Amino acid sequence: MSIRILLGASDVGTVAGLRTQLGELTDVELVDVERTSADVLGAINSTPGLDVVLIDQEIGGLPALDLVREITLRHPQLGLVLIVANASAEFISQAMVAGARAVVPRDPTLAELQSRIEAAAEWARSMKRHFEPGQNPAFPDRGGQLVAIAGAKGGTGTTTLAIHLASAAVTVGQTVCLVDMDLQKGDIPSFLDVTHRRSIADLIDAADELDGSILAEALYVHPDGLHVLLAPAESERADEITAKAARRILAALRSRYDVVVVDCGAFVTDGSAMAVELADRVLVTATPDLPALRAVKRHAAMWDRLGLRKPDDISVVLVRHDRKSEIQPDFARKVLGLPMLKTVVPAVFRSLEEAANTGSPKAVDNAAFRKAIGQLAVETGIVPEGLGSSVPGRRGGRGKNDRDKGAALTEFAGIFPMILFLLLMCWQVALLGLTSMFVGHAANEAARAVAVLGYDTPEARAEVRRRAEKRIPGGWEPDKHLHISVTEGYARVSLDAPAVLPNVHVPFKMQAQARIVDEGTP
Incomplete structure (x- = not known):
């Protein structure tokens, strides 16, 4: 979801410079430019969906601080950013008291402008959720949801599920970031056929001052539209991802994407523990066998002891389900005594084999598997209720079965x-x-x-x-x-x-x- 901005400035040079810089920012939409304070107030009333208003200190009509106070009184949910020539400490204090969320110089750097706008937009959308509680948008606001997926033990399909759920969200038009927090044995590069020199380890030193440009350098953008933050290629660097760094990185991603899907793997590290603690939804994958179900219970008990997650605040996903399995979903639910999703993922080894070998999730042509992913995406809230039918995750193309039928x-x-x-x-x-x-x-x-x-x-x-x-x-x-x-x-x-x-x-x-x-x- 792009940040919608209204610019109020009378100086032609200031307008031209800001237009150029805003055009270089991703997910930012300049809705209109107004020359006077009266025009700004009128445009705010007639333009729905605004997030941020940029106001030049030298705008005509009302003084800039008076205009900020007026907008704050009429529209307290808007994020106001004031553009000044000389930002003294006294003026900045007055601007904050008036209601401005940030102050930027007249010739800001691109990173500075982006960070101020994104911070104001995040605050504005948080305020909108409080002022408009009955609102039920098609997609969540910019403070997107964080979904952590962990495995009861190794080999339960955690990475596969994370990739396909993230792809399902991309399919319906959401901005999605997939984070490989399985820091020692992350397999996402193999599953997506990705070669990228950057990883989450490159964000550690800048974790305290992350902005869009720093994140963009570390992220890999998949041709399907999925953004991926990879685990370090050197497994020994896993210890460098501290809980503090992981918290800041996940918070920065969450503020910029509609959905953040974190593959936590089957082992607990500081990074995966922080993802479990911060997540809106935690999924634990388990196969229909007693060792896996017991491992789920051990995981839940450990997270509870560490104060990361209560057992009743996780959701178990049964994978590799087959009607011939001795353990069926109802029995598994009784054994676990934990919340378990209604949707189960079928056992489709051959269909997943081709996708894993080719590094292309689209190669999975099994209709039952695609249907299960769509239902899981809706049941977990990753995809809004009315859009589950557009999932199975291959936009603009036909599946292998469709091509075979055509041939x-x-x-x-x-x-x-x-x-x-x-x-x-x-x-x-x-x-x-x-x-x-x-x-x-x-x-x-x-x-x-x-x-x-x-x-x-x-x-x-x-x-x-x-x-x-x-x-x-x-x-x-x-x-x-x-x-x-x-x-x-x-x-x-x-x-x-x-x-x-x-x-x-x-x-x-x-x-x-x-x-x-x-x-x-x-």
Whole structure:
């Protein structure tokens, strides 16, 4: 969610300089520029969704401090930043008393301007939550939610779940940062095919004065839109991440992203412990077996002893679930005695194998797994309720199954004419066989009729033909395509074979003959 800013300044040079600097900041939107104090007040009333108002000390109309007091009285939820030429201690004190949240020089550095604006925006959005408690925005305010995911023991799919839940949030348009707080054995680079020289260890020295530019240098931006803060490549540097540094880093990330997902791994360090303590929601992954369930209970008890998290304030996620498993969700819930999410993650080893080997989460094409991730994202609050149907996490593209179905459809369309042709040929051969059988029956009937009736008179020939035609189905149209001749003591019959198409006959005849046996001869 971008920070919406209104600028009040009458000096053209000041406006031009601030426009340029604001244009270089990410997630900052300059809504409008007003030249006088009256225009600023009018714009605030007519522009919804403002977060920060930048006011130049030399703005026309009301004196700047009087304008700040007026805005504070009318709109106490706005963050006010005052731009001054010479910021004396006395003036800064007066500005703070009037209601300004920050003071910046007329020619601030980019980092200085960004930090002041973000601090004022964070304060403004916190105030909005108090002034507008009934508000239910589609996404959380800038002080985004922090979700920590830990494993009951190694190999329970913590990293996989963290990556896919973070990707689900990105899919619905949220700004998301994925933090690898498994400081000794972090696998996120492998799962995302990431190579990045920066890590969380590079933020330790600057933890007390983090700003957007310092964070941006340490973060890796994945092509899918996910921002990633990696664990140090050297495992021995894990001890450098103190609880104090982790607290400041997570707080800075939380102020800049809608969702921060922290992969805590299965081992407790100062960094992961701080993530568990600060998180809005803590998920613990467990497989459906007794060792994993017991490990969950040990984790919960340890966090309770350390004062990090109460056992009833965690949520267990059952992963690798299968209907054939001995331990089903209801039984696991009874064994744990802890809150457990309704959604379970199915066991889809083969589908996850390709994604892990290629470093591409999009390669997971299992519909059941994607559905479970979408439901988990909604159940944990990472994705708002109404947007769960847009999850499964692959924006603007089709899954492997969809591509395979498309390829299969194309191949079938190509071979369908050949299949149809072969079927027609088979049916034509069957028609020829039937025609041969019918013409044999007709020849035998014609021979018997000639033996009894003769073939000398028109009446006898007509009766012979009538009897022969009775042995042939009407679909063969014997009245048109049957031919009879009697020569040398044989009744010879020919019949045009029908084609597959209606009312069409093939251009050759099926013939048969039968010997005429004189009925009067002993």
